[in-house]
Amino acid sequence: MFMNTRSNFDESLKELKSMQLKMAGEAETAIKNAMLALLNQDIELAHSVINGDNVIDDLEYEIHEKALMLIARQSPVAKDLRRLHVALRVSSEVERLGDIAVNIAKSAVHIGNEKHVKELIDIPHMMEIALEMLTDAITAFYSEDSAMAQKCAEKDDQVDKMFGELVQELLTYIPQNPDFTNQIIQLAFVCRFIERMADHSTNIAENVVYLETGKRYNLNA
Amino acid sequence: MVTAIKERITLDVTAQEYREFQPEHILTVKNLEIFYGEKRAVNGISMDIGKNNVTALIGPSGCGKSTFLRSINRMNDLIPGARAEGEILYEDLNILSDDINVVALRKEIGMVFQKPNPFPKSIYENITHALKFAGMKKKSVLDEIVEESLQKAALWDEVKDRLHKSALSLSGGQQQRLCIARTIAMKPTVILLDEPSSALDPISNAKVEDLIVDLKKDYSIIIVTHNMQQASRISDKTAFFLSGDLIEYDDTEKIFTNPSVQKTEEYISGRFG
Numbered sequence: 086m087f088m089n090t091r092s093n094f095d096e097s098l099k100e101l102k103s104m105q106l107k108m109a110g111e112a113e114t115a116i117k118n119a120m121l122a123l124l125n126q127d128i129e130l131a132h133s134v135i136n137g138d139n140v141i142d143d144l145e146y147e148i149h150e151k152a153l154m155l156i157a158r159q160s161p162v163a164k165d166l167r168r169l170h171v172a173l174r175v176s177s178e179v180e181r182l183g184d185i186a187v188n189i190a191k192s193a194v195h196i197g198n199e200k201h202v203k204e205l206i207d208i209p210h211m212m213e214i215a216l217e218m219l220t221d222a223i224t225a226f227y228s229e230d231s232a233m234a235q236k237c238a239e240k241d242d243q244v245d246k247m248f249g250e251l252v253q254e255l256l257t258y259i260p261q262n263p264d265f266t267n268q269i270i271q272l273a274f275v276c277r278f279i280e281r282m283a284d285h286s287t288n289i290a291e292n293v294v295y296l297e298t299g300k301r302y303n304l305n306a
Numbered sequence: 307m308v309t310a311i312k313e314r315i316t317l318d319v320t321a322q323e324y325r326e327f328q329p330e331h332i333l334t335v336k337n338l339e340i341f342y343g344e345k346r347a348v349n350g351i352s353m354d355i356g357k358n359n360v361t362a363l364i365g366p367s368g369c370g371k372s373t374f375l376r377s378i379n380r381m382n383d384l385i386p387g388a389r390a391e392g393e394i395l396y397e398d399l400n401i402l403s404d405d406i407n408v409v410a411l412r413k414e415i416g417m418v419f420q421k422p423n424p425f426p427k428s429i430y431e432n433i434t435h436a437l438k439f440a441g442m443k444k445k446s447v448l449d450e451i452v453e454e455s456l457q458k459a460a461l462w463d464e465v466k467d468r469l470h471k472s473a474l475s476l477s478g479g480q481q482q483r484l485c486i487a488r489t490i491a492m493k494p495t496v497i498l499l500d501e502p503s504s505a506l507d508p509i510s511n512a513k514v515e516d517l518i519v520d521l522k523k524d525y526s527i528i529i530v531t532h533n534m535q536q537a538s539r540i541s542d543k544t545a546f547f548l549s550g551d552l553i554e555y556d557d558t559e560k561i562f563t564n565p566s567v568q569k570t571e572e573y574i575s576g577r578f579g
């Protein structure tokens with residue numbers, strides 16, 4: 086009696102998911118490249134990140150088109166409906182991650198080849214944690230695993246704390262290094278971008294929990 | 307009815323206060339079992355039906371929706387070998403008890419069927435037939451009821467100039483609204499609808515749906531439907547039946563966004579058949 090009567094729909098849902106994973110992969114690569122561009126002062130790489138963002142924007146558009154088409158034609162309910170709702174939301178979060186990569190790359194361009202005011206250690210460390218969160222969020226999304234999503238969100242506090250401390254520290258450099266004011270402000274921006282990146286990963290994780298349970302969770306509270 | 311009024315007088319409250327006092331349920335079903343001969347088609351279900359609500363009954367073919375619906379106004383009495391056990395309480399009467407006046411019951415609890423079934427008479431007579439049978443003869447009163455019921459069934463504007471033409475000259479959707487008007491004319495409290503718009507085009511369907519939502523101001527409505535979108539659009543509560551069992555009964559919003567039972571989810575999302 087229980088047989089699958091909606092194989093076409095299920096096939097489309099699978100395609101949609103693989104598009105989402107592709108998009109997330111693109112955003113993750115863009116962020117890593119933006120960070121490399123900043124650390125290595127690789128202006129060419131920074132420009133390639135900036136110019137490559139349209140790929141992510143296009144994927145978001147395609148995902149929205151496909152999800153809306155499925156909503157219109159398949160009249161999904163319950164978890165199917167949540168899955169499509171989540172596809173729309175998560176792809177918007179990932180699109181914002183792409184923008185963050187662009188912002189970091191732009192800061193790299195603004196700093197250019199100017200010698201760094203100090204060796205960059207804490208910023209890459211903060212980025213490492215934010216990237217772990219992103220990987221956890223995407224894995225949780227892939228395997229629809231609420232426990233993994235929870236794990237991702239727990240790291241957000243750590244990133245917030247580092248952000249506060251780092252910005253305080255950066256500001257103390259300005260009086261002693263007034264010629265580096267622009268660079269220091271750009272680095273403070275980068276901290277802010279990484280902090281936002283962690284928030285977007287947390288939002289993705291919250292959507293995974295919503296997909297599984299049908300309830301809104303604020304994992305960030 | 308008399309008991310209700312007596313209660314109101316003895317309680318010494320205003321009509322308004324009394325309305326707020328009223329139980330929010332129009333029907334209470336307790337351990338209802340329905341048999342056709344030896345075969346049990348409804349397996350002991352219990353549920354409250356909300357007053358001024360639209361309650362949708364959904365479930366695969368043969369799960370007992372129509373059987374349950376027909377028991378509410380004793381239409382199963384017409385089927386040889388059919389019998390029911392348990393209780394369906396309406397006010398404080400058990401609808402299933404032997405001493406119920408079935409004709410009077412069917413005036414209070416009206417029914418509209420899947421296929422529009424107007425009499426081969428004029429539109430006007432379709433509505434007045436049962437009223438005349440019940441002894442109502444005065445033309446001015448009948449005229450008034452005809453207009454009021456057709457208004458309520460959202461059909462008046464389309465037929466007011468042809469009331470004495472044959473009902474069979476109406477479109478399927480108009481015929482179905484006429485059948486609803488005919489039910490309304492009896493001034494029921496509960497209206498039972500068994501797949502009332504499955505034979506209608508989308509426009510007529512939309513009109514019937516709008517009508518149902520509009521009617522719940524004055525009536526309590528129970529509707530059987532195979533159209534999940536229809537159930538989710540118009541009902542307040544949804545009951546999912548499977549093989550004679552009531553599997554899940556909850557707010558429609560809950561059923562269609564996050565049902566509690568896996569089988570409900572599989573059914574509403576079209577994943578078993």
Ligand SMILES: Nc1ncnc2c1ncn2[C@@H]1O[C@H](COP(=O)(O)OP(=O)(O)OP(=O)(O)O)[C@@H](O)[C@H]1O
Binds near residue numbers: 368369370371
């Ligand atoms: N008049 C009857 N005599 C004997 N058995 C009947 C009769 N009517 C219905 N049944 C049986 O009772 C069970 C429930 O039927 P019912 O018509 O209530 O199902 P349903 O949910 O309304 O289905 P559908 O969606 O196809 O209208 C079925 O097994 C059916 O065969």
Ligand SMILES: [Mg+2]
Binds near residue numbers: 372373530
């Ligand atoms: Mg039926």
